[in-house]
Amino acid sequence: MRWKAMAVAVVCGGCAIAAAPVATAQQTATVYVVHGVPDTPVDVYVDGQRAIDDFQPGSTQGPLQLPAGPHKVALFAATAPDGSGAPVLQADANAPAGANLTIVAHLNAQEAPTITPFVNDVGPVPAGQARLVVRHTAAAPAVDVRVGGKPVIQGLTNPQQKELQVPAGTVSADVTLAGTGTVAIGPAELDLAEGTATFVHAIGSAAKQNLRVVPITITGLHSAPSGVPAGTGTPAGALPWLLLAVTGVGVLAAGRRFTGRPAAG
Template identity: 60%
Template sequence: MELSYFRRVAAGGAVAALTFVGVGALAATPAYAATSKVSVVHGIPDTPVDVYVNGEKTLDNFKPGDVAGPLNLEEGAYDIALTRPGEPVAQAILTVDDAAVPGGANISIAAHLDAAGKPKITPFVNDTGKVAAGKARLIVRHTAAAPAVDVRAGGTPVFEDLTNPNEAKGDVDAGAVKADVVLAGTDTVAIGPADLDLKEGTATIVYAIGSADAKNLGVVAQTITGLHSAPAGVPSGDGGQAGTGVDTWWYVLTGAGALLLVGGGARVATARTGRR
């Protein structure tokens, strides 16, 4: 698999937070000028939840490893709350208050484990720029409680020394590829191998998630369609989704997932006294 370019991007901390709230990095597209597309996936081990947006339940008994979205959210501020199934919002175990959602963005927000195994939320703005004919975009994000890793395609490292919570990306030849994740600088496989079908005109976003210590490392992949740059590239899809750019999610490997939420400023409730 030939890389036409390779770029490491620091996606954690203040850089990602500023990007998420729209500081100079989000360009609205005509089709979604007033809304953002936000994807959600739950990966808190052993913790099914109900998900509330602005006080309204939007997901019921959302289980670890389940995925949902993308949600089309209008530009504005949102309160997000996660409760144990059946419990009221006042007893939320995780909240995001006044999450700023800009218009025209394609966002994935990962609440995941940091390198030390502690829960953390990292927002990512997805690269939906056009790709050349015959190419696909591969984006890999390290959101697992694990040391630095190399990502290999067909046994050859394509992204090296990737650390949590950073990402690497490149435009590659479209087609099937067998990928795995190894400890940086070694042949010790941490995740995989897994078969990826990198379709022309798409972006495949692969998250390494879970915990090395808990032995539940896995991979979740998100696909964004409709990135063809040439008129000859005609997107195809099911259920009337062709060419819409709708994100779809599937599991590449078994294992815990990463929880994607809207916004920054999340807090975990340490007492059952409700939100402040």
């Protein structure tokens, strides 16, 4: 369970997330984690114990059932032996019971590392449909998203997200600079199966030409009663009361400061 308990803390330094007041020690939060800061592999320590070795940019963890409660986390450069030297990042993290969210470590529009938590919409999906959520978490200007060559999202900026409901199936999508035909990412094939929610994260830096997308798919969101979200711990009706309050995160080695903020929809 220890490696699971750390994953939200990888990028949720100082996260204080308040949820419904009724909770027990056995309740958990369901967490997905995206490492979107280029060129920064890290080892992650939770409560003084190494939990993940060599966590690579562009990789994900989840779904992770994180026990509700406080945790201490420190990130060290993956090249540092046994967590020696000053941590790249250290913070306290408190996770609530019942939340379903994705924590993204990424670059902001000015190419500074930052942290953004997103609430995952795991509500029912109508028959024959799929949910597609695009999140701009890259050091890049505003972008448009095209499906089948046609714009479906326009002017998306970092760190915003946009949700679509689309017919289930395989689609070809790409990302262009807003208002132009200049392709920044893709095209890529997305398999949007019926009753799923796919969260696509654009990461990297346009200036360094290393933009890419990292998708996470949650299944089992069919409208029928038999549909059970895979790996989720938030009832659909719980989302309105979910509150994300993210405090500062100190970055010691780089002399910069990560900040966390709730993402706007």
